[in-house]
Amino acid sequence: MDSIKGRVAFVTGGASGIGLGITHALLGAGAQVVIADLRADHLEAALAALAQRGQAGNVHGIRLDVTDRAAMAAAAEEAERLFGRVHILVNNAGVGIQGPLKGITYEDWDFGLAVNLGGVINGLQTFLPRIRAHGEGGHIVNTSSLSALVPMPAQFAVYTAAKAAVIAISENIRGELAQEHIGVTVLCPGPVRTNIHEVGRNRPERFGAGAAFKAVQEGAVPVPFPAQMEPDQVGELVLDAIRRDQLYVITHGEWRAAAEQRHAAQVAAMPTKLDPALVSWLQSRPAAAAKKD
Numbered sequence: 001m002d003s004i005k006g007r008v009a010f011v012t013g014g015a016s017g018i019g020l021g022i023t024h025a026l027l028g029a030g031a032q033v034v035i036a037d038l039r040a041d042h043l044e045a046a047l048a049a050l051a052q053r054g055q056a057g058n059v060h061g062i063r064l065d066v067t068d069r070a071a072m073a074a075a076a077e078e079a080e081r082l083f084g085r086v087h088i089l090v091n092n093a094g095v096g097i098q099g100p101l102k103g104i105t106y107e108d109w110d111f112g113l114a115v116n117l118g119g120v121i122n123g124l125q126t127f128l129p130r131i132r133a134h135g136e137g138g139h140i141v142n143t144s145s146l147s148a149l150v151p152m153p154a155q156f157a158v159y160t161a162a163k164a165a166v167i168a169i170s171e172n173i174r175g176e177l178a179q180e181h182i183g184v185t186v187l188c189p190g191p192v193r194t195n196i197h198e199v200g201r202n203r204p205e206r207f208g209a210g211a212a213f214k215a216v217q218e219g220a221v222p223v224p225f226p227a228q229m230e231p232d233q234v235g236e237l238v239l240d241a242i243r244r245d246q247l248y249v250i251t252h253g254e255w256r257a258a259a260e261q262r263h264a265a266q267v268a269a270m271p272t273k274l275d276p277a278l279v280s281w282l283q284s285r286p287a288a289a290a291k292k293d
C-alpha cells in the first residue's frame, strides 16, 4: 500500500503496547485510526495521550472484546460511520497466557486460543468482506510472536499454539488476497516493553478467571529478558511493512541462529529418497511454490 495518508485503520488491542505503537506510526503517516480494546483504563489513557499529541480528531476508541463476533461487527459499523471505509486491519489484541502444562485447564486453552487465534479469525471474517466490497485495496497485519518461530525458555503451549496458527493463516491467505489488492503482514515480535504481563486482568469471567488460572499464571516462569524493544519502534517497522507489502516483520535478529537450527533440523528430517512423480509435479508449479514470499 503506497500511500497511508487518508486511509482508515482498525487496530485491535490498540490502546496499549505494540498496538499503540502501531497506532502512533499510522497516525504519523496520516491515517485515521480506530483503536479497539478490551480495557477501559487502557482506552482512556491512550485517548488522553493521543489528544495531547494533537491527534484527537484522527482517532476513535471502541471498547471491544475480540472474542465477541457480534460486537466486532458493531465496531466495524461504528468505524465506517465515523471515518468511512476501513483499509487497514491490525489484528493485534493478545494475551500472554503462560504456565506449566501440568496445571493448564480446558478454560485456559479456550481463553488463550479464543483471544490470540480467535480474535484474528474474527477480525478477518468481519473486515475482509468490507475491504473487498469497497474495492480500494487494503492491508492486514496479524500479530504473532517470535516464540512461534523459535523455542523460547517459557511455558507457552497455549500461547504458541495460537501464534503458530496466526503465522500459518497469514502465509496461507497472502497469495489469494494479493489478487484482490489486499496485502498481508505477520508481525513476530521478540521482547517488547508492554503490559503483556497483565494477562490476569484481561481474562473475561466466562473463561474462568478464578483460582486455577491464577495458580497457572503464578507458576509461570517469566523469561528474564535483559532488554526490550520500545513499542513505537515496532510500530515503525509495521508501517514500513505495510508500505512495502512485506510478509514478515521479525523484530529481533538475536534469535537468527535458533531459527536456522530449527529450520536445519526440519530439513534434515526430510527423506532424501524422492518420488519422481511428485518431484516433477512440484517442478511444474513454480509459481505456487514461490507464492509465500
Ligand SMILES: NC(=O)c1ccc[n+]([C@@H]2O[C@H](COP(=O)([O-])OP(=O)(O)OC[C@H]3O[C@@H](n4cnc5c(N)ncnc54)[C@H](O)[C@@H]3O)[C@@H](O)[C@H]2O)c1
Pocket (backbone or CB within 6 Å): 012, 013, 014, 015, 016, 017, 018, 019, 036, 037, 038, 039, 042, 064, 065, 066, 067, 092, 093, 094, 095, 096, 115, 143, 144, 145, 146, 147, 188, 189, 190, 191, 192, 193, 194, 195, 196, 197, 198, 202
Ligand atoms: N510484548 C511482547 O514482548 C510481545 C512479544 C510477542 C508478541 N506479542 C504480541 O503483541 C500483541 C500486543 O501485546 P502487547 O505486548 O502490546 O501487550 P499489551 O497488554 O500492552 O497490549 C495488548 C492490548 O490488548 C488488549 N486486549 C487483551 N485482550 C483483549 C480482547 N479480548 N479484546 C480486545 N483487546 C484485548 C489489552 O487490553 C491491551 O490493551 C499481542 O498479540 C501479544 O501476544 C507481544
